[in-house]
Amino acid sequence: MSAAPRFELPLPDLAPWRAGNTGVEGVWHFDSGQPGRAVLITALIHGNELCGAWALKGLLEAGVRPARGTLTLALCNLAAFDRFDADRHDAARFVEQDLNRQWTPERLRAADSVERRRAAELAPFAERADWLLDLHSMHEPSAPLLLTGVQPRNLALARQLAAPEHIVIDAGHSDGVRLRDFGRFGLPDAQAGDSRSLLLECGFHGDPASRAVAQDICRRFLQAAGTLDAAALDAALPGWRLLDAPRQWALTVEGAAVARSPRFAFTEAFTGLEHFAHAGTVIGHHDGPGQGEPVVTPYDDCVLVMPSVRQARQGVTVVRFARRRPLA
Template sequence: MHDIPGRSPARPPTVAVNIARPDLRRWLPGNCGIPGAWSFTADAPGPHVALTAIVHGNEIAGAVVLDRLLKWITRASLRPARGRLTLVFCNLEAFARFDAGDPTATRFLDEDMNRVWSETELDGPRRSVELRRARELRPLVDSIDLLADLHSMLWQSDPLILAGSTDKAARLGLAIGLPQTVVADAGHTGGRRLIDYARFARPDTDAAAVLVEAGDHWEEPTVQRMEQACLRLLHLAGIMPPQALPPIAPAPPPRLARVSRTVTAATRSFAFLRDFRGGEVIPHANTLIALDGEAEIRTPHDDCLLVMPTPMVPRGHTAVRMARFVS
């Protein structure tokens, strides 16, 4: 028997939708041969920078940001000063079914689109709505040099940037600098994210991708944070005329944390001992934070950063990542 406090029962949060779902009808045809993808190319050479949203169809804040940016670009007839800028609405079919009355229902239709980006899945025989769309987008993704993939969060957590396992992605996240915390991680056992796609994950390429977890689903501050992250990337890449870009807000110095342990739920009875918030730092090593069946989940070191703990986690999915801050 474990001499521990009782486990906290996980309950799905009741979350209001405080932003309006944007009308994307004018953007659905795209302008580069792929529905929902808009690309603008300069005469001068430069990097191909991309902003992607609604990989998860219910994370509509990213769609709000890309809608705003596309209206700004088309209204002012802006074009990149060099290179190429692409904006992509990814999981259009799941987004089309978004219902503010049941906002968690359309994260995906058949499977998580952010777990299908391995060559095995993309080249394999399996079929799903999300795989079909990923295969459609793949030729475009194969040309991207710098990518920011826009996401938001259901469970309470401080905003952060996920940078995968490469140093080049960590450097990109720190250079963007908003959200402040950049987490280098190895992804999920359940499949590869877009930022883990081979073009970005291989050490022999300069291409780099980050995932911006900008804050709570369906809140205006999350939209504002995403927009600032996008503008920071555009400033960093230098592909848009500087005088044409909206101003960027000041931000505190960024900080990097590397994941020291990823906890994948091995049973259906995984439970945290209390409600933990993403971004919480546990001061002492060996602190018991959860039980997975009879297995104890403890912090591996002092000053342990909890990265996006998920109280209601199915077996085989990531329950929490634990990370150490580094210089």
């Protein structure tokens, strides 16, 4: 395994914003009293992913209030965040279970872990939201990735946002349902009404740039949703808007490699978005470097999405494969 990248993003002080104003810890809700979308922005679904917490803290400190519709800001897994230690930040991803795999009625009802009870507290806010932006970061250094799911409505919104450069069209994980696929967010376009949901992986967990990426997408999302107009956002959030992406690529996830043991090893220190021209290129091995059955690219013009062995064990996805095309 390559040396872990340095964790340079500071820990945000969330104490002033911890209580929320909804009766649910960490959840803030503001109502313009005017017609408009119900917008939900979530951070800390994983407790070690600090960039979104920085962005929400910034929105709260700036006193951003919706001009139309409602705005809900949720700091999600505070119990995991409380365990954060920059030297072992992966240990703060969750307490008992991954909060981003619990979004089915059965798991929410089960209430048999810290995360399932927390998901049940957060679920009513997600159910009331029209548009969801869920802010995450990644195990490894990488360009930001916007995950739209398979619904064309979310891809259209990604194009409207004009950032980031890389858009991932993926069907989620086999081991549970993500918040961004919860309820009507996961429905086909014809049944989903105005709902939209996007998940942004803002970069490496510890990269200060991930905070700027999270802030920029919040500003773009609030403008696109009609929550506030551009002038009001620029006045409230100076410096948050970054340049538009020079181009956007749609990466359609088709296939993944699932580890068979903690010994899974890649052939190189991949960080994501590596492109392979030919099917059958060896990218890893199941039983350690050069050991056991090789893992190969499944088709020509294949791109690696979020390779990581840090959570590797039997049954865990260590990389997803995507086909690449320009987003017109």
